Amino acid sequence: MPTSxxxxxxxxxxxxxxxxRLNSLxxxxxxxxxxxxxxxxxxxxxxxxxxxxxxxxxxPSVVSILSSAIAENGGGANLEFNESVIIQSAAAIGSxxxxxxxxxxxxxxxxxxxxxFGLISHPNEKVVDASARSLKLxxxxxxxxxxxxxxxxxxxxxxxxxxxxxxNVTGLGASIITHSCHTCTEQQTLSESGVIKKLISxxxxxLIQRDASLESLGAIIKENPVVVSKFMGPENGxxxxxxxxxxxxxxxxxxxLACVCLILxxxxxxxxxxxxxxxxxxxxxxxxxxxxxxxxxxxAPFALSxxxxxxxxxxxxxxxxxxxxxxxxxxxxxxxxxxxxxGIFLALGDLCSKLECCRDRLLYLKAINFLTDxxxxxxxxxxxxxxxxxKNVSRSVKNLSAGHFMNEAVIIPLVQLLHDTCxxxxxxxxxxxxxxxxxxxxxxxTFIQCGGVKQLVQLSKSMDSTIRVNAVWALKNLMFLVNxxxxxxxxxxxxxxMLISLICDPETSVQEQxxxxxxxxxxxxIDSVEYVFAEEGLLLNAIGRQLQxxxxxxxxxxxxxxLSNVASGNEFHKEAVxxxxxxxxxxxxQTILIKFLQSTDxxxxxxxxxxxxxxxxxxxxxxxxxxxxxxxxxxxxxxxxNDPCLDVKLRARTALGQSMSQ
Amino acid sequence: MPVRVVETSSPSQVSGITPGSNTPPxxxxxxxxxxxxxxxxxxxxxxxxxxxxxxxxxxxxxDHGYLCGTMEALNVPMADTPVVTFWEGEIVDTxxxxxxxxxxxxxxxxxxxxxxxxxxxxxxxxxxxxDGGKFLDLSNYPxxxxxxxxxxxxxxxxxxxxxxxxxxxxxxSCSDGSINGFYYDPNSSPFQKLELKSTNDGRSGFSxxxxxxxNSQKRASFKIQAAKLPAGVELPKEExxxxxxxxxxxxxxxxxxxxxxxxxxxxTFIVELILNKGILxxxxxxxxxxxxIPL
Numbered sequence: 001m002p003t004s005x006x007x008x009x010x011x012x013x014x015x016x017x018x019x020x021r022l023n024s025l026x027x028x029x030x031x032x033x034x035x036x037x038x039x040x041x042x043x044x045x046x047x048x049x050x051x052x053x054x055x056x057x058x059x060p061s062v063v064s065i066l067s068s069a070i071a072e073n074g075g076g077a078n079l080e081f082n083e084s085v086i087i088q089s090a091a092a093i094g095s096x097x098x099x100x101x102x103x104x105x106x107x108x109x110x111x112x113x114x115x116x117f118g119l120i121s122h123p124n125e126k127v128v129d130a131s132a133r134s135l136k137l138x139x140x141x142x143x144x145x146x147x148x149x150x151x152x153x154x155x156x157x158x159x160x161x162x163x164x165x166x167x168n169v170t171g172l173g174a175s176i177i178t179h180s181c182h183t184c185t186e187q188q189t190l191s192e193s194g195v196i197k198k199l200i201s202x203x204x205x206x207l208i209q210r211d212a213s214l215e216s217l218g219a220i221i222k223e224n225p226v227v228v229s230k231f232m233g234p235e236n237g238x239x240x241x242x243x244x245x246x247x248x249x250x251x252x253x254x255x256x257l258a259c260v261c262l263i264l265x266x267x268x269x270x271x272x273x274x275x276x277x278x279x280x281x282x283x284x285x286x287x288x289x290x291x292x293x294x295x296x297x298x299x300a301p302f303a304l305s306x307x308x309x310x311x312x313x314x315x316x317x318x319x320x321x322x323x324x325x326x327x328x329x330x331x332x333x334x335x336x337x338x339x340x341x342x343g344i345f346l347a348l349g350d351l352c353s354k355l356e357c358c359r360d361r362l363l364y365l366k367a368i369n370f371l372t373d374x375x376x377x378x379x380x381x382x383x384x385x386x387x388x389x390x391k392n393v394s395r396s397v398k399n400l401s402a403g404h405f406m407n408e409a410v411i412i413p414l415v416q417l418l419h420d421t422c423x424x425x426x427x428x429x430x431x432x433x434x435x436x437x438x439x440x441x442x443x444x445x446t447f448i449q450c451g452g453v454k455q456l457v458q459l460s461k462s463m464d465s466t467i468r469v470n471a472v473w474a475l476k477n478l479m480f481l482v483n484x485x486x487x488x489x490x491x492x493x494x495x496x497x498m499l500i501s502l503i504c505d506p507e508t509s510v511q512e513q514x515x516x517x518x519x520x521x522x523x524x525x526i527d528s529v530e531y532v533f534a535e536e537g538l539l540l541n542a543i544g545r546q547l548q549x550x551x552x553x554x555x556x557x558x559x560x561x562x563l564s565n566v567a568s569g570n571e572f573h574k575e576a577v578x579x580x581x582x583x584x585x586x587x588x589x590q591t592i593l594i595k596f597l598q599s600t601d602x603x604x605x606x607x608x609x610x611x612x613x614x615x616x617x618x619x620x621x622x623x624x625x626x627x628x629x630x631x632x633x634x635x636x637x638x639x640x641x642n643d644p645c646l647d648v649k650l651r652a653r654t655a656l657g658q659s660m661s662q
Numbered sequence: 663m664p665v666r667v668v669e670t671s672s673p674s675q676v677s678g679i680t681p682g683s684n685t686p687p688x689x690x691x692x693x694x695x696x697x698x699x700x701x702x703x704x705x706x707x708x709x710x711x712x713x714x715x716x717x718x719x720x721x722x723x724x725d726h727g728y729l730c731g732t733m734e735a736l737n738v739p740m741a742d743t744p745v746v747t748f749w750e751g752e753i754v755d756t757x758x759x760x761x762x763x764x765x766x767x768x769x770x771x772x773x774x775x776x777x778x779x780x781x782x783x784x785x786x787x788x789x790x791x792x793d794g795g796k797f798l799d800l801s802n803y804p805x806x807x808x809x810x811x812x813x814x815x816x817x818x819x820x821x822x823x824x825x826x827x828x829x830x831x832x833x834x835s836c837s838d839g840s841i842n843g844f845y846y847d848p849n850s851s852p853f854q855k856l857e858l859k860s861t862n863d864g865r866s867g868f869s870x871x872x873x874x875x876x877n878s879q880k881r882a883s884f885k886i887q888a889a890k891l892p893a894g895v896e897l898p899k900e901e902x903x904x905x906x907x908x909x910x911x912x913x914x915x916x917x918x919x920x921x922x923x924x925x926x927x928x929x930t931f932i933v934e935l936i937l938n939k940g941i942l943x944x945x946x947x948x949x950x951x952x953x954x955i956p957l
Contacts, residue, residue, distance in 0.1 A: 353877055395875045397721030397730050398813065401748050431876045438873045440720050440732070473876070480873040481695055481718075516872060523695070523871035526864050561870055568867030606690055614867030646802050647689055650837045 015052055018042075022061040029078075029085065032065060036088040043095050050100050059096055059103070062089050063110040070115060087130045090116060094134025097141065104141040113138070113145075120161070120169065132168040139175040147180035149189050162198045167206050174199065174212035181219045190220050191227045200231075200239045207251060214246065214257035221264050228268040240265070244278070247285055252296045256289050256303065263307045276317065282307060283318050287326055290344070301327075301343025309350045318351055319358050328365045338379035345374065345385035352392040359396040363404065367393070375413035380422040387417065387428035394435040405436045406443040411450045418455040423464060430459065430470035437478040444482050448489050453478070457493045465507045472502055472513040479520035487521065487528065496534035500542045508552040515543065515558035522565045529569035532562070533576070540566075544580045548592060553601050560596065560607035567614035574615055578624055581611075582631060597636050602645035609651040612637065616658040625659045634659055691839035691860055692729070692806065694719055695871040698841055700858035702735070704851065713737055717841070717858055727758030729808070732816060740823045746816040747826055754807040760794030761786075763809060766829050767848055770794075776831040776844050777807070779853065783833070808832040810843070825849075830856060 021035040039058065043050045053059075066089040069082055093112050096103035107113070116138075119131035138144050148154050161173030177195065181187060190196070199220075202213040221228045231239055246258035259282055266273040273279070286307070289300035304323075308314045318324075327344050334341070348367070351358045371393075374386035394405050414436070417429035433456070437447055447453070456478075459471035479490060502514035518539070522529050532540050547559045567577045581593050596608040612633065615624055628634050637659075640652040698717040705711055714736035722729040730750040738745050752759040761777055762770050774791060777783045782805040789795055800807075812826035828847025835841075839860030844853050862868060930941045942949055 391876055395877065398748065398750065401720055401730070401732060402814065402816065434874075434876045438875065440718075470876075473874070477873045480871055516874075520871045520873075523869045524863060561872075564867075565869045565871075568862065568865040568869045570866070610690065610868060610870075618866040646804060646836060650804065651690075654837070 015049075015056060019053070019056045019058055019061060022058070022065065029081065033081070033085050033088060036062065036065065036085065036092060040088060040092040040095055043092070047100060050096060050103055054096065054100075054102055054106055059093070059106040059112075060110050062092050062096075063107075063112045063115070065089050066093070067111065067115055070118070083124050083127055086119065086122075086127050090119065090127070090130040090134050094130070094137045097134065098137045099140075101141055101143055104138055104143045107138060108143065108145070120172075125166065128166055129168050132166065132172045136168065136172045136175045139172070139179045144179055147176045149180065149186050155189070155193055159193065159195070159198070162195065162202070167209050170202055170205070171208045171212040174202070174209075174216040177216035178212075178219045181216070184224055187220050187222070187224045187227050191230050196220060196227070196231055196239075200242065203239075203242050203246065207254070210246065210249075211251075211254055211257055214243070214254065214261055217243075218257070218261050218264055221261075221268065223264075223268060225269045228265055228272070232265070232272060240272075247281070252289055252292050252294075255285055256296050256300055259285055259289075259307075260303050263303060267306065279314055279317050280321060283314070283321050283323060287321070287323060290327070290330060290340075298337055298340040298343065301340065301347045305343065305347040305350050308347070310353070312354045315351055315353070315355050315358065319355060319361070324348070324351060324358055324361045325365065328362070328367050328370075331367075331370050338377070338382050341374065341377070342379070342381045342385040345371070345382070345389045349385070349389035349392045352389070353395070356396055356398065359393050359399065362393055363396075363399060368405075368410065372410055372413055375417060380420070380425050383417060383420065384422070384425045384428040387414070387425065387432045390414075391428070391432040391435050394432065394438075397438075400436070400438050401440045403439055403443050406439040406446050408446065408450065410436065411447055411452065415447075415450050415452045415455055418452075418459060423467065426459070427466055427470055430456075430467065430474055434470065434474040434477050437474060438480060440481065442483070444478060444486050445489075447478065448486060453490050453493045457498065460494075460498070460502060465505075465510065468502075468505065469507065469509045469513060472510055472517060476513050476517040476520060479517055481520075481524070484525060484528070487524075487531075491521075491531065496531075496539055500535065500539055503539075503542045503546055508550070508555055511546060511550065511555045512552070512558050515546070515555060515562055518543070519558060519562045519565055522562065526569055529566055529573050532566055537576075540576060540580060553599070553604055556596065557601075557604050557607050560604065560611055564607060564611040564614055567611050568617075571618065571620050574618065574621075574624065577611065577615065578627060582627055593631070593633060594636055597633070597640065602643075602648055605640070605643065605645065605648045606651065609637075609640070609648055609655055612655040613651055613658065616655055621658070628659065688724060689806065689834070689836040689839075690870065691836065691868070692719060692722065692834055693870065694722060694873060696839070697861040697863075698839070698858035699861045700841070700856070702845065703855045703857075705854075711739075715856065715858065716861075724753070724755075727753040727755045729753060733810075733812065738824070741818060743817065745818055745822065745824060747812040748814050748816055749810045749812045749830075751808045751810045751832070754795070754800070754809070756795055756798050756800055759809070760796050761790045761807065762794035763829075766811065766846075768829075768846060772846065773831075776846060776853075779831075779844055780805075780807075780833040780842060782835070783807070804836045806834040806836065808834065832856070 018035055018039055021031060022039070024032075039053065039062070043053060066086060069085040069089065072082055093107055093116070097107050113135075116131045116135050119127055120135075122128050122131070147158070149158070158173055158176060161169050161176070164170055164173075177190065177199075181190060196217070199213040199217050202209045204210075205213075217231070221231055243258050243261050247255055247262065249255050249258065262273060262278070262282060283304070286300050286304040290297055290304070292300065304318075308318050327348055331341070331344055348362065352362060368390075371386050371390055374382055375390075377383050377386070390405075390410070394400060399405065414429055414433055417425055418433075420426050420429065433447075433452065437444065437452075439447075453475075456471050456475050459467050460475065462468050462471065475490070475494065479487070482490070499514065499518065503511055503518070505511050505514065518532065522532050532543075543559050543562055547556060547563075550556050550559065563577050563580065567574050593608060596604050599605055599608075612628070615621065615628070625634070634656070637652050637656045640648060641656070643649040643652060696719045700715055701712045702715045703712045716734040716736070717731060718734075719729060719731040721731070728750070730748065733747050733749055735745045735747075754761055762773050773794075774787070777790065778787060783790075786795060786798060789798055809829055810832050811829040815822065815824075815826070818824075825847070828845055828850060830843040830845050832841060832843040841856070841858040843856035843858075845856065846852075860868070933944070934940055937944065940949060948954070
């Protein structure tokens with residue numbers, strides 16, 4: 001960078017000189033204090049300098065000055081001077097730890113941590129202030145050691161921090177909670193020791209205290225209904241009122257934190273904050289916060305997304321508040337930080353997950369353009385978020401049927417993302433592709449021409465089972481109602497032996513998707529049934545084996561639908577199904593069909609009865625009916641004459657009627 | 663078309679939806695991918711005419727009483743190609759939708775007049791006349807009543823001289839998959855009858871296909887292992903990092919190699935010490951003459 005860097009010849013020597021003065025044994029304390037001050041002023045807010053001094057080993061020198069100053073403290077004549085050394089060195093340590101993980105690591109590697117904690121009980125207020133501030137900065141990093149709340153001593157210390165009059169010390173207490181409170185039991189322990197009450201009282205304090213306690217309240221109540229009820233309980237929800245008031249605060253960060261707190265309360269249980277007024281208010285506040293140019297604006301879309309995710313009523317309110325338009329307009333104002341884009345795409349994705357009106361609006365606003373642009377963004381998080389948004393927009397059957405997604409502008413970058421180095425991007429892209437390839441029109445060949453099938457088949461061999469499931473899922477949807485030429489093309493990539501190995505995959509969800517894929521393959525024109533006899537019947541045998549051994553009912557259901565589709569073919573096909581279900585010798589295998597017909601799952605009964613309907617439908621079914629009779633299937637069908645499931649009942653009657661007429 | 667549209671709200675309703683209790687039977691014959699074909703009678707006083715019609719179900723959402731699909735009219739006199747339209751349907755499940763349309767220019771009288779055309783409706787008529795059948799339980803009724811409203815032309819422009827202003831009253835029979843319907847448009851000839859049968863692509867039986875749209879619920883990526891671990895085996899907390907050795911030289915192997923070499927060498931010294939003969943001498947090689955090359 002050509003700006004403001006000092007001449008290289010001069011700069012290192014000066015820094016080294018500074019360190020030299022710090023380390024020097026003979027230098028008078030006055031000189032050291034001056035050097036410390038200089039060091040602190042140089043590194044504040046300057047990442048490059050921090051790194052440079054870290055390399056020169058500044059942190060251990062500062063810590064050793066700190067420890068010797070503490071050791072001398074009290075005994076020396078020059079108490080005031082000594083304390084200012086302590087303050088300067090604590091501040092320098094804090095500055096190294098601020099926003100730089102390498103700095104935090106360097107600080108933690110020395111003995112600075114316990115030293116600073118010791119200073120919290122120092123008589124001089126300024127010393128306490130400086131050390132609390134440094135510790136707080138260290139606790140803002142993920143690298144800071146986890147605070148153990150289960151030790152009584154620690155908990156007492158934490159409470160004493162929160163009870164302090166110094167705002168930096170109470171802020172430190174809150175930061176410790178935010179940093180270390182993750183599990184349910186930790187939340188429980190904290191709430192039982194009265195921390196919540198203390199934090200609520202801090203909400204009335206200064207800006208720092210308010211923000212810190214809102215954040216740690218969030219950490220304590222997150223996804224823990226018991227603690228939330230404790231929070232809501234006393235004094236008729238006074239605490240809730242305080243937090244609600246803070247959503248109107250002047251400071252944007254406070255507003256955001258208060259909103260996040262309310263969202264956490266709302267998401268923990270269905271009985272809080274249900275009136276439409278507060279929901280609308282939350283959405284509007286968050287929308288306004290997105291316009292904030294700083295960090296708050298980057299985080300606000302994530303809060304919005306967690307508020308509306310999975311909740312149709314909130315999505316409707318958001319739609320009515322024009323959120324789709326506002327977010328789309330905001331994106332066009334870009335370019336932005338990757339994080340903000342990611343948040344906005346996730347929020348848009350959540351909006352479109354259920355409501356058709358949101359999807360229509362998004363498409364009307366030409367959001368597809370910036371979404372496809374974002375597919376090639378540098379940040380993997382943004383790429384994944386754009387895929388998730390595309391996936392949810394393409395859940396609209398109306399627009400799928402119109403072929404709005406199946407064009408090269410969308411497909412080519414999506415297929416590119418299947419090669420992405422980041423697994424989460426690959427999975428998100430597979431999700432979007434799975435939906436888009438449902439496309440009911442003739443455009444499915446576009447996807448094949450873009451090389452999508454080849455890549456999907458590659459990914460269905462992946463070691464990662466999530467990728468495998470999603471890849472087979474996409475292939476299944478692609479196979480839905482596809483014409484014969486496309487079927488041929490897909491099969492030429494996906495060999496029958498590959499299909500067999502997918503059916504026998506160790507993961508049941510892959511088996512299920514693979515069987516559904518075969519089901520779609522043999523649907524359509526009657527010639528398609530022949531595909532199942534590929535590899536000299538090995539494919540059909542693999543399906544038979546799964547039916548015998550599968551433990552998950554969804555796998556069996558899909559398998560039975562494959563047999564049902566095969567049985568809807570000609571006499572030869574029907575006989576093949578009969579041979580699979582009733583092998584000549586084995587008597588134990590005969591029971592599977594009976595077992596399926598007696599299943600408690602009505603979906604499995606439906607699929608099995610459909611197979612029987614198809615087996616008994618043609619004129620030449622006589623011998624098959626005889627076989628079914630001896631196997632006890634016909635009497636089982638009679639038992640199902642009044643099945644509780646209407647669908648099963650009607651099919652059983654059809655099958656029975658057909659077998660009687662033979 | 664001058665048909666007044668009272669309300670064009672999206673079919674998704676919002677509050678108070680709990681899946682389960684009162685949904686009509688999820689009939690396999692009315693599932694996605696199922697095809698139907700038959701005729702629509704468009705006769706009026708001047709001419710006697712029927713169009714061949716194919717219908718395909720493309721989406722169904724029982725929780726919202728929604729289904730959709732395409733309709734293809736084959737021998738339409740005004741068009742050279744078959745005309746395909748996309749329609750969206752409301753399932754009369756008495757939860758999302760009742761028998762009263764309340765929009766698309768249809769009055770309650772129109773509703774009753776059309777529904778009573780279906781013989782399967784007659785047992786319900788008494789209750790429907792009061793409140794649209796709000797409190798009827800149709801979950802085990804072997805017929806599904808629907809309204810289908812065409813939304814857009816798929817393959818032709820809006821200038822094809824055809825209209826999709828009206829909508830269909832539809833009755834679907836769960837037992838054989840047949841569909842009967844009446845087209846309602848105040849400006850078209852009344853009671854145009856739609857009669858469809860489940861198609862089977864020349865098969866002797868029924869065949870099914872399916873697709874599944876992915877939703878956002880799986881965002882928190884769930885971790886699945888490629889193969890199930892046998893009982894009692896745990897995954898290592900830290901995965902070993904292995905750097906490929908340079909030209910196959912690994913430290914341990916080289917150390918052992920040299921140890922073995924030293925042991926062998928010392929062994930030969932010990933043998934020489936005991937037998938007072940070099941190892942070469944013992945195995946019978948003449949020594950003390952160098953390589954003994956005759957020069």
